[in-house]
Amino acid sequence: MKRISEILFYTKNYRLNVVLNVFFHLLTSVFSLFSFAAIAPFLAILFKTTKQVTVVKPSEFTLTTGSVLDNMNYFLSSFIAEHGEEGALMLLCFVLVFMYLLKNTTNYLAMFHIARVRAGVVKVLREKIYTKILALPLSFFTNERKGDILTKSTSDVTEVEISMVGALEILFRDPVKFVLYLGTLFLMSWELTLFVLVLLPISAFVITRIGKSLKRKAKKGQFKMGEVIAIMEETLSGMRIIKAFNAEKELQGKFNQQNERHFNLMTKIHRRHFLAAPLSELMGAILISIILWFGGKMVLDNDAVLSGEFFITFIVIFSQLIPPAKKFSDAFFRLQKGSASLDRIKEILNADLKVKEATNPIAKKDFTTQLNIENLSFKYDQDWVLNKVNLKINKGETVALVGASGGGKSTLADMIPRFYDPQDGNITIDGVNLKDIPLADVRNLMGVVSQESILFNDSISNNITLGSESKKLEDVKAAAHIANAKEFIEDSKLGYDSSVGERGTMLSGGQRQRVSIARAVFKNPPILILDEATSALDTESEKLVQDALNNLMKNRTSIVIAHRLSTIQHADKIVVIERGKIVEVGTHKDLIALNGFYTKLTNLQTFD
Numbered sequence: 001m002k003r004i005s006e007i008l009f010y011t012k013n014y015r016l017n018v019v020l021n022v023f024f025h026l027l028t029s030v031f032s033l034f035s036f037a038a039i040a041p042f043l044a045i046l047f048k049t050t051k052q053v054t055v056v057k058p059s060e061f062t063l064t065t066g067s068v069l070d071n072m073n074y075f076l077s078s079f080i081a082e083h084g085e086e087g088a089l090m091l092l093c094f095v096l097v098f099m100y101l102l103k104n105t106t107n108y109l110a111m112f113h114i115a116r117v118r119a120g121v122v123k124v125l126r127e128k129i130y131t132k133i134l135a136l137p138l139s140f141f142t143n144e145r146k147g148d149i150l151t152k153s154t155s156d157v158t159e160v161e162i163s164m165v166g167a168l169e170i171l172f173r174d175p176v177k178f179v180l181y182l183g184t185l186f187l188m189s190w191e192l193t194l195f196v197l198v199l200l201p202i203s204a205f206v207i208t209r210i211g212k213s214l215k216r217k218a219k220k221g222q223f224k225m226g227e228v229i230a231i232m233e234e235t236l237s238g239m240r241i242i243k244a245f246n247a248e249k250e251l252q253g254k255f256n257q258q259n260e261r262h263f264n265l266m267t268k269i270h271r272r273h274f275l276a277a278p279l280s281e282l283m284g285a286i287l288i289s290i291i292l293w294f295g296g297k298m299v300l301d302n303d304a305v306l307s308g309e310f311f312i313t314f315i316v317i318f319s320q321l322i323p324p325a326k327k328f329s330d331a332f333f334r335l336q337k338g339s340a341s342l343d344r345i346k347e348i349l350n351a352d353l354k355v356k357e358a359t360n361p362i363a364k365k366d367f368t369t370q371l372n373i374e375n376l377s378f379k380y381d382q383d384w385v386l387n388k389v390n391l392k393i394n395k396g397e398t399v400a401l402v403g404a405s406g407g408g409k410s411t412l413a414d415m416i417p418r419f420y421d422p423q424d425g426n427i428t429i430d431g432v433n434l435k436d437i438p439l440a441d442v443r444n445l446m447g448v449v450s451q452e453s454i455l456f457n458d459s460i461s462n463n464i465t466l467g468s469e470s471k472k473l474e475d476v477k478a479a480a481h482i483a484n485a486k487e488f489i490e491d492s493k494l495g496y497d498s499s500v501g502e503r504g505t506m507l508s509g510g511q512r513q514r515v516s517i518a519r520a521v522f523k524n525p526p527i528l529i530l531d532e533a534t535s536a537l538d539t540e541s542e543k544l545v546q547d548a549l550n551n552l553m554k555n556r557t558s559i560v561i562a563h564r565l566s567t568i569q570h571a572d573k574i575v576v577i578e579r580g581k582i583v584e585v586g587t588h589k590d591l592i593a594l595n596g597f598y599t600k601l602t603n604l605q606t607f608d
Helices: 002-037 039-046 065-135 138-143 146-153 155-188 190-237 239-244 248-274 276-300 308-319 322-349 409-415 439-444 460-464 473-482 486-491 509-523 539-553 588-594 597-603
Strands: 370-379 384-394 398-402 424-429 446-449 527-531 557-561 573-578 581-586
Touching (some): 002 065, 002 155, 002 322, 065 146, 065 322, 146 155, 146 322, 155 322, 239 248, 370 409, 384 409, 384 557, 409 527, 409 557, 439 446, 446 509, 473 509, 486 509
Parallel strands (some): 527 557
Antiparallel strands (some): 370 424, 573 581
């Protein structure tokens, strides 16, 4: 029941639709029951097994089987007397058609309202997942495979949607139908119905046992699906490298291996799932056979307590208990699969927001004096990546971070816009701790240009104005001009409305980087973080991009990570980081004079 309530929680915005669905399902059950229950009196009178009732007092009507039958017999006897047996048959046909018309109409109306609930649950879940993904820190994505996240956002959500319908059926539709039919059977023959109830729990026990094992398999199957999608995503992202290194066969083998594992697991899941319907039907057939034997003895007995037409009607109505039971078992299996998917979705929804908003944040809209890093220490897993780092950056300074790969330069830069929070120490802006400032305010003060130019499959203009409320074309053009991007943009067919393609593939590396710089110019932040922004470019593109960066850095506080030391010789302060610690700080001239770590780095590179 806890699992059902968790799944149905996402239907709370569609309560009216759920209520109407239940209401129309109830009417469907009533009309269906009436169409079957009306058979017995017709059979009894048409085949003359019951004496016709010619007198009945309406005031004597009570809610008992005998009273109901007497009144129906009186009506039918009067109808046969007036219109004949053929007329009664005609009436029977009309009643059946009319009941089925009402039954199917109400069934459609029930489905009409559940459609909005199904679509709504998918919408709500995907919105929640996407919102949480945007809020999660970068550390979450270093530990999770993209394919698994995509699977949770797609197929797992679909499983929850399907199981939600099953949950509604388990709670409302099937129990209502089951109780109505069972109540009618009690009115017809309580002895025979009690005999049936003794047998039903046996089949329920068998179905439940299979359902529990299905949940475990389903959870594993969705995980394997995530691995398959992850390989597919990596293949699409790295197609150029795969072809360059003739790695198609290797990747094909890797994909086929994971796909085969998923295939074998899903085959077991489907087989176990498909076992539900035939198992329920077999159990129903066994029950009907036992009832035929037991009820037949009651009819054939000399002191028969059950007439033949009533026994036939009893069997017909009992047979209608089997579809709800089958659907109940099928819904139970779907609920188990949906429950497994919901557990996986909750891994995202319940993930810890390690970078959290302050309870009482201090608004910060500008940068006036100093950025201060105090005793900062950070680790991803076990080993410290940064250890007791102290650094002061004054407004307007250009500070370069240099050192060997893996020393902690990029990690330190990622701390400043709070992509990560340190385990120890603080970063302050104008004396205010970053953790006390709203995240949006912190990041509004900063512009980031990374080594990899991240562009979205949209127009050049929309990539430049990303995250900004203002979309003025003249400002976009001004930013492109500063970034040395205006010429190639305006030479393109659609100008600023030209699409950059998936990941910016319709532009060259230098063009992508200059669009990224234009994006930072358009934002116009007081603090810039440049993470090896020119390291992946050819000489000509590097010069264009470096000129653009020089334009961007004017009158701003800049934190530059660089492997090419020729680009940072004129920095106000060069900080050498070695194994997570600051080992040297000074200008290019000062550090060369020290003849230490920085001198060793410069000796490895050629300067103009």
